[in-house]
Amino acid sequence: MELLEVNNLVYENLFNQLSFQVDQGKFITISGSNNCGKTTLIRILSGQIEVDNSIKLLGMLKEEYPQNLWKEITGTIIPQDNPTFLFQTIEDELNYMIHLFIKTEEEKQETYKEIIKKYKLTKFQKKNPNEVPEFIKIKLLLAEKMLGSPQILFLDDICQGLEEKEQKEIINLLRSLQLETKIAIIMTTGNLNIALESDYLLIIEDKQILLEGEPLTIIEKDNVLNKLGLDLPFMVDLSVKLRDYNVVDKIELDMDRMVDTIWK
Amino acid sequence: MEIVLENIKMNDWEFTTTLSGNDIIGITGSEYEEILDILNLKALPQGEIKIDDNIINKDNYLDYYKKIVKVGKDFTKINYLNTIKEHMDYLINYYHLQIKNIEKKEKDSLKIVGLDSSLLDRDITSLSNSEKKKVQIAISLLSNPDMIILEDPFSSLDNKNRKKIMMILNKLKEQFHKIIIIGTNDCEILYQYTNKIIFVKNKRIFLEGETKESYERVDYLKRNGFHVPDIVLFTYKAIKKKKVKIDYHKDIRDIIKDIYKHIN
Numbered sequence: 001m002e003l004l005e006v007n008n009l010v011y012e013n014l015f016n017q018l019s020f021q022v023d024q025g026k027f028i029t030i031s032g033s034n035n036c037g038k039t040t041l042i043r044i045l046s047g048q049i050e051v052d053n054s055i056k057l058l059g060m061l062k063e064e065y066p067q068n069l070w071k072e073i074t075g076t077i078i079p080q081d082n083p084t085f086l087f088q089t090i091e092d093e094l095n096y097m098i099h100l101f102i103k104t105e106e107e108k109q110e111t112y113k114e115i116i117k118k119y120k121l122t123k124f125q126k127k128n129p130n131e132v133p134e135f136i137k138i139k140l141l142l143a144e145k146m147l148g149s150p151q152i153l154f155l156d157d158i159c160q161g162l163e164e165k166e167q168k169e170i171i172n173l174l175r176s177l178q179l180e181t182k183i184a185i186i187m188t189t190g191n192l193n194i195a196l197e198s199d200y201l202l203i204i205e206d207k208q209i210l211l212e213g214e215p216l217t218i219i220e221k222d223n224v225l226n227k228l229g230l231d232l233p234f235m236v237d238l239s240v241k242l243r244d245y246n247v248v249d250k251i252e253l254d255m256d257r258m259v260d261t262i263w264k
Numbered sequence: 265m266e267i268v269l270e271n272i273k274m275n276d277w278e279f280t281t282t283l284s285g286n287d288i289i290g291i292t293g294s295e296y297e298e299i300l301d302i303l304n305l306k307a308l309p310q311g312e313i314k315i316d317d318n319i320i321n322k323d324n325y326l327d328y329y330k331k332i333v334k335v336g337k338d339f340t341k342i343n344y345l346n347t348i349k350e351h352m353d354y355l356i357n358y359y360h361l362q363i364k365n366i367e368k369k370e371k372d373s374l375k376i377v378g379l380d381s382s383l384l385d386r387d388i389t390s391l392s393n394s395e396k397k398k399v400q401i402a403i404s405l406l407s408n409p410d411m412i413i414l415e416d417p418f419s420s421l422d423n424k425n426r427k428k429i430m431m432i433l434n435k436l437k438e439q440f441h442k443i444i445i446i447g448t449n450d451c452e453i454l455y456q457y458t459n460k461i462i463f464v465k466n467k468r469i470f471l472e473g474e475t476k477e478s479y480e481r482v483d484y485l486k487r488n489g490f491h492v493p494d495i496v497l498f499t500y501k502a503i504k505k506k507k508v509k510i511d512y513h514k515d516i517r518d519i520i521k522d523i524y525k526h527i528n
């Protein structure tokens with residue numbers, strides 16, 4: 001059974017009969033041009049926007065869940081809503097959140113240490129979480145959401161505006177969460193370099209899913225994606241174009257190997 | 265339009281540079297936001313500043329500081345204001361802008377960025393990301409600025425919308441001779457859209473010059489912690505590892521042509 005099913009989702013003039021499934025433990029990215037409805041989809045999945053009879057989690061319709069339970073088994077981050085933190089330091093903020101989920105003092109301390117290490121927050125423990133860089137806020141939000149042991153995360157373009165190095169750290173973090181907890185992740189992104197790192201990619205266009213599949217097989221459809229206004233990752237773009245000229249026969253993502261292949 | 269900054273000293277920064285209305289100027293480096301704030305002249309730094317041969321000093325500074333505007337990364341909605349018009353009216357009051365026909369000025373500003381004047385009464389929250397960016401630029405035009413500083417303007421936009429915003433910025437430069445500054449750490453954007461570039465490091469200007477030529481100094485930039493666009497890096501590797509004679513290009517299709525010529 002699929003973990004999450006979206007069946008014939010209709011919403012205003014953004015989505016018409018939009019459907020997809022997500023298996024347990026999968027990392028799914030959703031992309032598309034500006035205004036294709038990526039953020040709205042996350043709002044619908046999270047429950048911020050109510051729709052009828054189209055979303056099932058673990059085989060049960062969303063409206064059959066008590067609202068608190070839906071929130072407990074899912075975790076949502078929408079950075080553009082500027083989520084604010086309650087406490088003056090990251091240390092206090094985290095400890096408060098830990099205390100909501102963990103009973104014994106010993107375990108609380110252990111969990112705190114683990115989080116600080118895993119999310120690389122050591123230098124920021126005494127800083128005000130509302131004033132730290134976006135990258136640190138995102139990591140803190142992720143850590144907090146994970147404390148509730150959700151089955152699935154809904155992330156709205158959490159890598160947007162981050163430096164490449166920071167984006168990589170977030171992706172690695174998501175990958176390790178996925179491995180350790182078998183959590184499923186749905187993340188929107190306008191950056192196909194990030195989509196390339198996921199297990200499965202959906203492209204939304206014209207109110208429906210236009211393309212879906214293993215990211216590389218989707219991203220090599222350069223004509224379609226260029227028309228949508230999405231940039232192909234450079235190495236994919238180069239490979240696809242060189243393949244058209246019969247210079248290479250497959251997609252090569254490694255730059256050095258590509259140079260070696262072209263100029264033997 | 266030209267701004268000459270000589271021996272500027274502020275908050276541990278020290279630099280000398282000339283910004284010209286003939287260029288789209290990129291500024292990059294981990295501390296780029298700080299130098300954008302200094303250039304924004306919200307406080308008068310030490311050193312000599314000349315705007316088109318007029319020396320800026322304590323006495324005339326207040327006349328000039330309205331002539332330099334910064335377009336922030338995101339639209340900062342003012343809490344109790346809703347529509348575009350309300351925001352524009354507020355800023356006109358706040359900065360005591362002397363405008364004869366306010367409504368006309370507001371509509372004209374929207375027109376310059378390609379938006380319909382009927383949008384004046386639209387709620388800010390109902391705008392798309394690209395509309396918000398255009399409105400931000402329109403608002404910045406109310407004070408008839410000489411220089412527009414944009415902080416990471418493209419991170420939430422797909423390439424279609426990036427191109428539209430770039431057309432607007434080019435128009436402001438060509439027709440209205442405004443100095444356009446784009447601060448970002450996205451080297452792909454800088455390489456594609458700017459013709460002059462300033463690299464900053466350790467609160468100094470580290471390197472400045474033509475964008476294309478500057479990025480060709482791959483070793484030097486990488487050694488100093490700057491990212492280089494993929495298209496440049498690929499060409500560099502081919503030249504260095506394989507001693508092939510290909511040129512640096514901005515468009516991937518030109519590289520493909522070079523490669524094709526070379527291997528046949």
